[in-house]
Amino acid sequence: MDGSLQMAATPYNFGPKFNGQPIKDNSGRDVLYAAIPHNVLDAYRTAVSSNTALIISGGSAQGTFRLSYARNSSQGITPNNDFKGNSFNLRGTQRLLGKIIVDANVSYTKSLSRNAAYVGNENTNLQNRGDGAGILVNFAAGIPRSYDTKYWMKNYISPEGGWNREDKNNFTNTLYNLYENNRTADDDNFRGSIDVQVPVTKVFKFQGFANMNYLGSSYEDRTRGRDKGFNNPEYLTTIGSRFTTLYRGALYYSESFHDFNLMLTGGGEYFRFSARGNGARTDGSIYPEIYRLSNSRDKVVAWEDKPYARDLGSLFYQRARSITGMRLP
Numbered sequence: 001m002d003g004s005l006q007m008a009a010t011p012y013n014f015g016p017k018f019n020g021q022p023i024k025d026n027s028g029r030d031v032l033y034a035a036i037p038h039n040v041l042d043a044y045r046t047a048v049s050s051n052t053a054l055i056i057s058g059g060s061a062q063g064t065f066r067l068s069y070a071r072n073s074s075q076g077i078t079p080n081n082d083f084k085g086n087s088f089n090l091r092g093t094q095r096l097l098g099k100i101i102v103d104a105n106v107s108y109t110k111s112l113s114r115n116a117a118y119v120g121n122e123n124t125n126l127q128n129r130g131d132g133a134g135i136l137v138n139f140a141a142g143i144p145r146s147y148d149t150k151y152w153m154k155n156y157i158s159p160e161g162g163w164n165r166e167d168k169n170n171f172t173n174t175l176y177n178l179y180e181n182n183r184t185a186d187d188d189n190f191r192g193s194i195d196v197q198v199p200v201t202k203v204f205k206f207q208g209f210a211n212m213n214y215l216g217s218s219y220e221d222r223t224r225g226r227d228k229g230f231n232n233p234e235y236l237t238t239i240g241s242r243f244t245t246l247y248r249g250a251l252y253y254s255e256s257f258h259d260f261n262l263m264l265t266g267g268g269e270y271f272r273f274s275a276r277g278n279g280a281r282t283d284g285s286i287y288p289e290i291y292r293l294s295n296s297r298d299k300v301v302a303w304e305d306k307p308y309a310r311d312l313g314s315l316f317y318q319r320a321r322s323i324t325g326m327r328l329p
Contacts, residue, residue: 018146025148027166035145042149043139043175049074063094078117079178085111103195113185115178143171161288163226180224188216203255211246221281222291230288235295240277240305246270250316259324266317274309278302 020034050073057066072085087109094102143149147169156175158164163176193211200206216239223234250267284297293300 039149065092101197109189161229190214205252209248235291236281238279263320271312276307277305
């Protein structure tokens with residue numbers, strides 16, 4: 001017998017054929033033993049997304065402007081997974097005193113996401129609750145063909161409150177986390193920049209540029225109590241921010257002498273980055289259905305990220321010479 005046939009042989013089987021015979025499932029219900037069509041797809045919903053944009057623009061020989069608003073919303077394929085985002089952008093250019101050119105840009109984005117789906121098979125939440133694999137793995141690769149997804153989607157909560165542990169396949173664990181827990185991320189992003197070009201003389205030009213970027217994020221994790229009476233809920237919150245600024249100034253010299261061209265550039269740049277954040281979570285709970293740090297049974301667990309800031313500065317210089325039709329070293 002060759003190696004491939006030996007690998008194919010196995011002493012295990014996957015139970016009797018699906019013939020629709022009456023049996024008791026592992027929770028004690030009387031059911032028919034049969035493959036349930038689409039029982040994997042029953043755990044999902046149709047994803048829907050929409051994008052709306054409004055743009056107003058105009059201009060003249062002296063300047064231009066463009067104002068835009070965009071709204072994006074979507075619901076994911078897993079229940080309670082939603083995203084909403086709104087963004088604004090304004091850009092304008094203007095010529096001042098007939099020669100100074102100013103280009104300014106401002107944008108702001110506000111987004112709110114709820115229950116982003118776990119796509120791997122590891123637990124990635126901050127509290128390490130032991131939720132196990134995400135629904136994408138649990139249902140696509142784990143449930144048996146005879147699993148009655150629709151039934152357990154209506155009965156994942158115990159009659160006494162909390163997680164229904166009668167499902168010996170343990171997928172009510174995933175369903176409970178999916179429907180009863182809420183993880184939200186609220187993000188704000190502001191960006192602004194201005195670029196100014198000033199022809200000082202016929203041969204000298206100054207260019208100044210400034211840019212700033214702020215990103216603020218707040219996260220909440222509300223875990224409904226899994227014990228009887230929905231006791232022992234958990235609550236976690238984190239807040240963080242990042243702020244960057246950049247300033248650059250440069251002076252350009254350019255002049256031609258018959259076929260000889262000379263270009264000189266010199267300037268400086270300053271960059272600053274800073275970040276900070278903190279978080280806290282309950283350690284046990286006093287009352288069910290209350291998601292506040294004051295509901296912590298024991299002392300609240302709190303932490304603070306070490307504030308971080310970095311400053312970088314640089315000076316630069318460049319020289320170029322050329323003769324029409326050839327380049328000098």
